[in-house]
Amino acid sequence: MRYKMLTKGIWQVVLLLLIVCPATLGSGGQLATANLVLYSRPEHFASGHLGTLVLQGLPTDITEARALLILREGTEQRQLRLSDGRVDGSGREAQWELSDGLFVSARLQPRAGHLSLVLSFTNEGERQRWLEPGIRLDLSLAAADWSFWDGLNAVAGRPGLTHKHDTLPAVFPAAALLTPGAGVFVGIEPMQLLSYLRSSVVSVDGLRAEFEYVTRIVVDPKSGEEIEFVLGAVDGKYGHLAVLQRYSDDFPQAFALPAGADPRLTLAGARSSAWNRSDPGMYRRTYSGWEWEYAPFKRTGDIYGHREWWDYKPPSPITGNRALGYEEFHKWRKDVFRRGINSGVAMLFYIPSGIWVEEQLAQRLYPEALLKDEEGALVTKVGYVTGYDTTCRVFPFGNNYAEVLRKDMRLVVEELDMQGFAFDVSGGGIRVYADTTQGVMEAPGRAYDERGVFVDEGVGIALLMDYARSLKKDGRSMLIVANPSADGAYMTLVRSDAAMFESPPWGTTHGMRPEHLRARFGQKALSWWRDWNYEAALSRAYGPEAVKRAFLGKVDYLVLKSLELGVLPNGSAYVQGVPQLGRLMPMLVELVRAGHQPVPAIGGASELWFSRYGRAGRSYVTAGNATSAPFKGELSVDNPYLGDVDYLFTHFDGAALYNAVQGRLTRLGVALPSREYFVGRTALGILPADGGAVVGAWVSQTEDLASVTTRVEFDLDSPVRLSFFVEPPLGYALSHVSVNGREAVTQDSEGIHTFSEEVRDGDVIEIRYVSNTYRVSRDGLLSFDFFARPNGPWTIIKLPADPSEQALYAAYRLQKYFADYIQACRRDCQGVSAAGGVLLNRAVLVFAPQIYYEDDDYLWHLVTFSEEFHGRMAREAPAPEDVRCIILDDSLTGTEADGVVELRDGGQTLFIGAGDGERLVELLIDVLNKLDAKYSYFGPLVNELQYGVPLCF
Numbered sequence: 046m047r048y049k050m051l052t053k054g055i056w057q058v059v060l061l062l063l064i065v066c067p068a069t070l071g072s073g074g075q076l077a078t079a080n081l082v083l084y085s086r087p088e089h090f091a092s093g094h095l096g097t098l099v100l101q102g103l104p105t106d107i108t109e110a111r112a113l114l115i116l117r118e119g120t121e122q123r124q125l126r127l128s129d130g131r132v133d134g135s136g137r138e139a140q141w142e143l144s145d146g147l148f149v150s151a152r153l154q155p156r157a158g159h160l161s162l163v164l165s166f167t168n169e170g171e172r173q174r175w176l177e178p179g180i181r182l183d184l185s186l187a188a189a190d191w192s193f194w195d196g197l198n199a200v201a202g203r204p205g206l207t208h209k210h211d212t213l214p215a216v217f218p219a220a221a222l223l224t225p226g227a228g229v230f231v232g233i234e235p236m237q238l239l240s241y242l243r244s245s246v247v248s249v250d251g252l253r254a255e256f257e258y259v260t261r262i263v264v265d266p267k268s269g270e271e272i273e274f275v276l277g278a279v280d281g282k283y284g285h286l287a288v289l290q291r292y293s294d295d296f297p298q299a300f301a302l303p304a305g306a307d308p309r310l311t312l313a314g315a316r317s318s319a320w321n322r323s324d325p326g327m328y329r330r331t332y333s334g335w336e337w338e339y340a341p342f343k344r345t346g347d348i349y350g351h352r353e354w355w356d357y358k359p360p361s362p363i364t365g366n367r368a369l370g371y372e373e374f375h376k377w378r379k380d381v382f383r384r385g386i387n388s389g390v391a392m393l394f395y396i397p398s399g400i401w402v403e404e405q406l407a408q409r410l411y412p413e414a415l416l417k418d419e420e421g422a423l424v425t426k427v428g429y430v431t432g433y434d435t436t437c438r439v440f441p442f443g444n445n446y447a448e449v450l451r452k453d454m455r456l457v458v459e460e461l462d463m464q465g466f467a468f469d470v471s472g473g474g475i476r477v478y479a480d481t482t483q484g485v486m487e488a489p490g491r492a493y494d495e496r497g498v499f500v501d502e503g504v505g506i507a508l509l510m511d512y513a514r515s516l517k518k519d520g521r522s523m524l525i526v527a528n529p530s531a532d533g534a535y536m537t538l539v540r541s542d543a544a545m546f547e548s549p550p551w552g553t554t555h556g557m558r559p560e561h562l563r564a565r566f567g568q569k570a571l572s573w574w575r576d577w578n579y580e581a582a583l584s585r586a587y588g589p590e591a592v593k594r595a596f597l598g599k600v601d602y603l604v605l606k607s608l609e610l611g612v613l614p615n616g617s618a619y620v621q622g623v624p625q626l627g628r629l630m631p632m633l634v635e636l637v638r639a640g641h642q643p644v645p646a647i648g649g650a651s652e653l654w655f656s657r658y659g660r661a662g663r664s665y666v667t668a669g670n671a672t673s674a675p676f677k678g679e680l681s682v683d684n685p686y687l688g689d690v691d692y693l694f695t696h697f698d699g700a701a702l703y704n705a706v707q708g709r710l711t712r713l714g715v716a717l718p719s720r721e722y723f724v725g726r727t728a729l730g731i732l733p734a735d736g737g738a739v740v741g742a743w744v745s746q747t748e749d750l751a752s753v754t755t756r757v758e759f760d761l762d763s764p765v766r767l768s769f770f771v772e773p774p775l776g777y778a779l780s781h782v783s784v785n786g787r788e789a790v791t792q793d794s795e796g797i798h799t800f801s802e803e804v805r806d807g808d809v810i811e812i813r814y815v816s817n818t819y820r821v822s823r824d825g826l827l828s829f830d831f832f833a834r835p836n837g838p839w840t841i842i843k844l845p846a847d848p849s850e851q852a853l854y855a856a857y858r859l860q861k862y863f864a865d866y867i868q869a870c871r872r873d874c875q876g877v878s879a880a881g882g883v884l885l886n887r888a889v890l891v892f893a894p895q896i897y898y899e900d901d902d903y904l905w906h907l908v909t910f911s912e913e914f915h916g917r918m919a920r921e922a923p924a925p926e927d928v929r930c931i932i933l934d935d936s937l938t939g940t941e942a943d944g945v946v947e948l949r950d951g952g953q954t955l956f957i958g959a960g961d962g963e964r965l966v967e968l969l970i971d972v973l974n975k976l977d978a979k980y981s982y983f984g985p986l987v988n989e990l991q992y993g994v995p996l997c998f
Contacts, residue, residue, distance in 0.1 A: 104226035146170030159277035179259025194285040211243035214474035215532035220244035238490035240501035261492040289643035299539035300567020309334030313613035331616030346402030361433035399441030411446035413483035443484025465524025472533030473503020503534035531557030550606040568640035576618035596989035605669035611641030627983035646686035661688035662772025690730035697724035699746035730770035750823040777814035820947035844898035851962020863893035882981035934958035
């Protein structure tokens with residue numbers, strides 16, 4: 046087949062992919078992946094032609110396409126021709142030998158959702174090679190209705206279009222040409238360290254397009270480099286979001302937390318509040334899981350705080366605890382991090398990503414690591430990091446500074462009770478050149494431009510993150526939480542466990558909206574940083590009622606944007622004092638932990654904000670109405686994006702929801718007032734025997750802690766036979782299924798329970814699950830009397846003999862929960878009332894339950910705490926009498942080791958037990974979360990909410 050090239054006179058044929066009709070395919074081998082089948086012939090591969098590629102199962106206006114592997118050299122972009130390659134027996138790998146000892150190989154492998162093309166370069170010559178490998182797609186289109194997404198922005202296809210993007214900040218590591226029916230994308234495997242990516246498109250007439258995606262590498266003599274490119278096809282309905290979804294699905298190591306990751310990473314940041322005070326109850330109530338310990342050092346660049354570099358004179362006076370002497374500062378810092386254990390948050394040691402060092406220290410000890418601008422001047426900032434230093438920008442790899450920094454990181458891990466590192470200013474995107482800074486030539490991922498060899502600063506930060514993760518404390522790897530800004534380079538984001546957006550949701554960082562950061566962060570948790578920014582947004586010239594309405598508008602916006610993007614408001618700046626957010630947090634955390642998905646797979650009204658979380662039978666869909674008008678109508682869920690079956694939904698709270706399923710779509714009847722949201726959760730999956738039948742049903746769910754019951758009442762025109770797929774909620778097991786009161790027989794396969802039934806109009810299916818842990822109903826738990834009274838009866842917490850540290854900590858948290866709540870009722874009944882908490886009678890004196898244990902000699906001991914867990918003591922005491930008892934036990938075995946919560950002794954004893962202390966603490970925290978339904982409190986109301994709230998007494 047002849048094809049007229051849009052660019053003439055250059056050799057660019059190595060890899061040939063044809064997207065054509067299946068009828069034109071010849072015989073030969075084939076490689077299949079999602080929506081793509083590659084038909085190849087070894088003889089074609091040897092001459093540079095990979096074969097033919099067909100889109101399958103997608104309507105597309107792409108009528109023909111050729112893909113060429115581009116290999117250029119130097120800044121003048123000389124074309125290197127590949128021909129007469131050797132192909133191995135599989136037909137998937139070819140090798141070429143070029144001039145001056147350069148060897149090239151191409152290896153193609155099908156993956157779950159893409160084709161992987163690995164290019165290897167070996168330089169046996171004597172000179173350094175500057176290479177620009179990439180892929181070009183020459184596309185023919187049936188219509189001009191297409192767009193090009195460059196990894197950041199989309200441009201509409203048109204005659205005369207020329208578009209190029211060649212900088213790393215804010216760019217996703219892929220690009221795509223998209224039609225309404227389908228799209229093709231090219232990118233890189235995202236964990237790679239590369240300093241240059243360029244995507245471009247050229248169209249002369251709007252019906253043909255050259256789509257090019259390249260990188261640049263430097264190959265030293267007697268060494269090699271390897272690059273993995275990614276090619277694929279996606280449904281065009283959701284545009285570039287489908288590309289993000291494919292990457293999220295195919296590269297979980299980059300876009301999702303691994304199984305068993307610290308669950309605190311899926312919570313919000315405490316925003317330095319745990320550094321300044323110890324308030325474990327409020328951190329838990331606001332779902333704050335990690336603490337950003339800002340600049341816990343005296344001198345930037347000396348993060349450990351060495352005695353020999355302690356004394357120096359900065360431009361401004363040293364203030365606060367950093368002005369302490371050497372021993373006093375180290376003791377203070379140890380106490381600060383130790384406080385994190387008391388608070389239950391993961392304590393993270395802040396570093397400015399290793400890229401800033403105090404000026405005197407940098408010039409004296411690390412001149413080789415300094416960055417310089419194009420004029421040769423040092424890159425400096427005044428008052429940065431500590432507020433009193435002048436700092437110089439440095440490169441944290443391949444030099445003496447990088448070695449010292451890594452040693453200091455190991456020292457602080459050994460010295461402090463810390464769980465990870467907080468990487469501030471981790472965005473990268475700065476080119477660091479070999480002619481000015483040592484470490485560039487030693488770094489992987491180098492590139493080049495007209496000025497010379499460089500490496501992106503993000504590569505140095507990413508390598509520092511890799512080192513940080515290699516450090517362990519108590520057998521656990523360090524956590525990584527980053528502040529990459531919304532324009533951060535891809536390689537640092539994929540290495541971060543969680544991140545912040547350093548602005549409110551209506552703001553930007555470096556000109557980028559939060560949507561840009563979410564696009565590159567996959568399913569991992571993000572946290573809104575900063576605060577409400579009252580003065581900039583709320584005019585004090587208006588009366589208090591008007592200011593309150595304006596503030597509530599900001600609250601509503603934050604709620605809707607948090608649901609859309611899966612971002613958690615930080616506890617201290619947003620949630621405290623705002624009951625609307627406090628009540629939202631349990632649901633929002635559940636969604637975030639399920640995993641934000643790039644393709645919302647729900648639509649029906651362009652004015653609504655949509656999102657999706659989770660997978661298959663544990664999926665959630667959301668819609669937010671940010672307009673001033675109410676919405677009432679149908680929303681449609683694209684079931685293929687959720688799983689292999691169709692799904693029925695309830696409201697998040699279990700309220701009845703009408704579903705109509707047909708043709709892989711579930712239509713939901715929803716009413717949304719202005720500034721309100723809808724969250725639906727999957728209740729069960731179905732597959733109709735007749736794919737064209739409409740299956741209508743009202744679906745509801747009731748949950749009482751010990752059990753969950755799903756009820757489905759069918760609304761059908763005629764009988765239909767259905768296959769049902771039941772996936773129990775997390776923490777629950779299937780008890781039984783009934784159809785019109787008759788028990789149905791189910792089959793279990795890998796946790797999915799299936800059964801088939803012919804159902805008629807009005808038939809009811811009930812599915813009951815039982816908790817793996819809770820043997821007490823919600824009402825039973827909430828009605829237990831946790832308080833002690835002077836005239837009895839007393840409520841005590843009873844620990845095992847010789848209690849473990851974890852059992853003691855669980856008891857401390859339970860006692861402090863009620864001590865704090867009693868104080869809140871006495872000091873801030875207005876805040877308790879606004880939060881919906883039960884108000885304690887101020888005329889009746891009550892106390893938090895006391896803590897006891899009985900040792901092996903039958904002696905009783907009373908355990909008391911100061912404000913913090915480590916400030917405790919135990920003394921002998923008389924055996925308590927006339928008591929209600931809360932038993933904490935961390936020695937359960939067998940099936941009960943995962944945890945048991947139940948009432949005993951006619952409701953006079955609450956038993957909370959697990960197989961080890963760590964699980965006991967985890968379970969106790971979950972019990973406290975459940976108790977919040979009755980004992981709700983989020984701190985004193987912010988000023989804007991106090992107006993018009995009546996005092997309690």
